[in-house]
Structure formats: C-alpha cells, structure tokens
Amino acid sequence: MASAPPTKRQKSSKDVPYELLYWPGIPGRGEHIRLALEEGGATYTDTAVIQGGINSVLAQIDPKSLGDEHNPPTCAPPILKHGDLVINQTPNILLYLGPKLSLVPSIEEDEDGIYHVNQLALTALDGLSNEPHDCHHPIASGLYYEDQKVEAKRKSEDYTKNRLPKFLGFFERVLKGEASKGGEWLYGGRLTYADLVLWQCVDGLKWMFPNAMAKLEKSGEYDGIWAHYERVKGRERIKAYLGSERRQKYGMGIYRHYPELDEEA
C-alpha cells in the first residue's frame, strides 16, 4: 500500500498522530490497538487518558450519527481516527495499522502473509476474547452479571473445560507448524500483530480464570504458548508500556475475575 498512487484523499492528511477512541477505565478491546501502537513505536492519543475523552467516544457512536462524507458511522469502540479516516472493529484497525507499523510481513516478502496474520488475530479474538466475555454475559450484554449468574456459571464450566483447551491447543499447533518458521512467533519467523493479540488474550485469561489457566499450564500440553507469552512480554517496548501508567488494570471489561466462575484451585 506504501506504493499506492495518489488518491482523492490527500496523503498529507495522514501525517498526524493516530487517535484511539475507547472507554476509559478498562483495557478492553482497545488494548489490542494500544499494544500494536506501542510495539510499532507510533505517536498516538488515547481518549482513555484524556480528560473528558469519553465524550469523543459517545459522539462517535451516537445512535443518530450518519458518519460523514468519507466514513460510514461506527457501531462501537475501539475506533481509530487517522487524519480524516475513521474506522472501527478491532481486527480491522489492526489490519490498517499492520503494514504502517511493520507488524505484518511486507507484500514484497510474502504477498499473502497479511491474510494469515489476520486469520490468526480473528481466531484469537473469537475464541479467547469474545467467548470469555460471553462467559460472564451469556444471555444479554445489556443485563447485569447478577441477572445471569446461573447461566454464566454453566457457560464458564463449558468454556474452561472444552473451549479454552481447544483454542490454546490450536495456537500451540500454530507455533509448532512450519509456517511459524521456528516456533518463536505465530507466523513467518517474526513478531506480527497476531502475536500481540494472542498475548493480550492469554494475559486476560490468566487474570479471569487463574485456576483453570494454572491447571492447563501444569498439563505441559501448551508449553509453546507460555514461552510465547514471556517472549512478547519481554519485548523492549511492550515491557516499557506494561510498566507505565498507560497500561490500565483489568476490571469490569472483557476479562472479569469472578472466582465463582473459575475452576477449583
């Protein structure tokens, strides 16, 4: 895309910092975008740490908004503004940032690599982010947890017993496969944004289901995943970010720690 011809939208409108619009107070789905921006060394603003930033989020998802001349309305955050471009949907924002922040193989190196990275990110988000969210909200995202506790317990039991091992096992195989080129990273022998997505998911799950995750760790069946987790965490920029005030604590977001939903110790 770097070599794309001039277009109707001025290139110069992109020589500006990225703007992340996300709810303050929780890492949430916005965290996948933050990790990409941090690892990519990007200059960005974040409504989560701007006084009154929540108003920008609310304006953008106003149920009367029709978007503008260039951009359709956006349904939910995270939202990325870059110049006059406004996009949302976590995997879509990552897809946009990937080539710009060198978090995917270049087209010259690997013409279709971005589709593999995108599919791995989508799979992690499906099984290790959306499903954990539904564990505490299986009936309705608009109801309180307390109004669906019984169903949440049933869903969480199935999740930790069947779904979580299935998805961890899948990514263990991705690391073991030849296309990982060595087993350190998910694809192509180098860090991509799919690695950052998997890391954030595993980190959230360790917080949400500490007992279930500890048992899976003890099983020895997913050793590639835990090594990968430490490898991402040890990246210079990621380490600096995680130690900074920009990294928010888990709370009432995607990953929630309700001890009654976890397995027995």
Place this chain on the structure above:
Amino acid sequence: MASAPPTKRQKSSKDVPYELLYWPGIPGRGEHIRLALEEGGATYTDTAVIQGGINSVLAQIDPKSLGDEHNPPTCAPPILKHGDLVINQTPNILLYLGPKLSLVPSIEEDEDGIYHVNQLALTALDGLSNEPHDCHHPIASGLYYEDQKVEAKRKSEDYTKNRLPKFLGFFERVLKGEASKGGEWLYGGRLTYADLVLWQCVDGLKWMFPNAMAKLEKSGEYDGIWAHYERVKGRERIKAYLGSERRQKYGMGIYRHYPELDEEA
C-alpha cells in the same frame, strides 16, 4: 495488490479455480463466501456439493494438523484454497476475494475503502450472524439445543427486542449516511461484499425470526434495509444463484427456525 512485485510464491499457482471447503447440508458461514464467488463470476469448487467433500473439511481442521510450509493450520471452516494458499475465517476470505472479484473499491479510486467494507462486514457478522447463532446455543456450542432451551428463550427475547433493532438501525444509518453515496449500497455508491454479507444475514434472520422481522418491517423504521435486501436479491448473478441447486436450504446451521424462540405473531 495486482501490481505487487514478483514474490517467492509463484503467481501462476493462482491461475486455478477457488476451492471452498465447508460443511455440506447448510448454507452456514460458507454462504457469505459463495455469494461473493457467485456475484464475482468466479470459477470455484465447493465441498458441499462434492461426493465425500466433508472429508476435505475434516482433514483441514484435524486437531493434529500443523498446516504446511506456507500455511498455518485452520481452526474451522469456511476455508478457501487458492493454489497453494489456504486461509480461513469468513471476513478474512472475503477480504482476500474482494479485490480479486471487484467487490471492493480499487485502491486507485479509494485508498482506504477496503477498511470501511471490512468493518461493515465484521459488524454484520457480529450482530446479525454470530449473535443469532448464540440465541439457540447461548451456553455451549457442543451441547444440543434441547440442553439449553430455557437459556435460548431468554437470550432470543433480548436479541429480538434489543440487539436486532440496534443492528438493523445501524445499517439503516449506514445507508442514509453520505459515505454510502446515494443510499442504494452500504458504501461508495456500488455493490461491495459488505452488501452481500448484510443480505445473507437479513435473509437468515427472516427465516429464523419471521414474526420479529415482520414487526420490524411494519414499523417503517428500517425501510432502507428492506429495499437494499430486494436490490441485492435482484442482481442478475445472485438471482440465478438463488434459483439454482447450488443454494442450499436453511436447517440446523447458524440460522435455525425454532418457533418458540420467535416473538408472537
């Protein structure tokens, strides 16, 4: 991508038909891929209509598979093979096919158009395909519907009352917004694969929740959606496809018609 330089993978390996790998017997998530291939006039094979085709699907998602030198393993169908490329995840396959089948604006016309199309497809799949699936399987995809009927009824009530109107209202606004360039199609004044995704979702929902959808139609609040539905259905190639034997009937897939989950007539 058409002007990408030569890569390590031979271009000539792509001068072959697309191969869709999906479960036989239901439209399912594979239908989004079929509609794109049909509207794009592509030559393709489909395991759903090949004797023993299911074995290709099972081999590809074998829980011991490590993928191959080029391709990571795939977690679930739909899967697309194109030459030696193997990818999965519905929105990812559509992203790959979009430029090849002229189902997205070209980079020359609209540098970032593909991100808008991708975000609209992802939003439709989230709210109008994944959530309806969870209406009949809110607790565990591995359990029978009969084992989660009470929870399914509760979730479906919330879905038809709150979530379905929210997402239809969102797409109504997308059509009304300036970026649709006229309100006939979701983005940029021309059909993209996001229109096909929305169409398939609305079609499935009409079958799954006929009463709830009829009420929403009578409300007059979503007239753009119904006109869009007829517009897609009337496309020459789509019309021919829907009248052919290649279009499978709904059954025990994403969209299921359990009258007890629908609203009263």
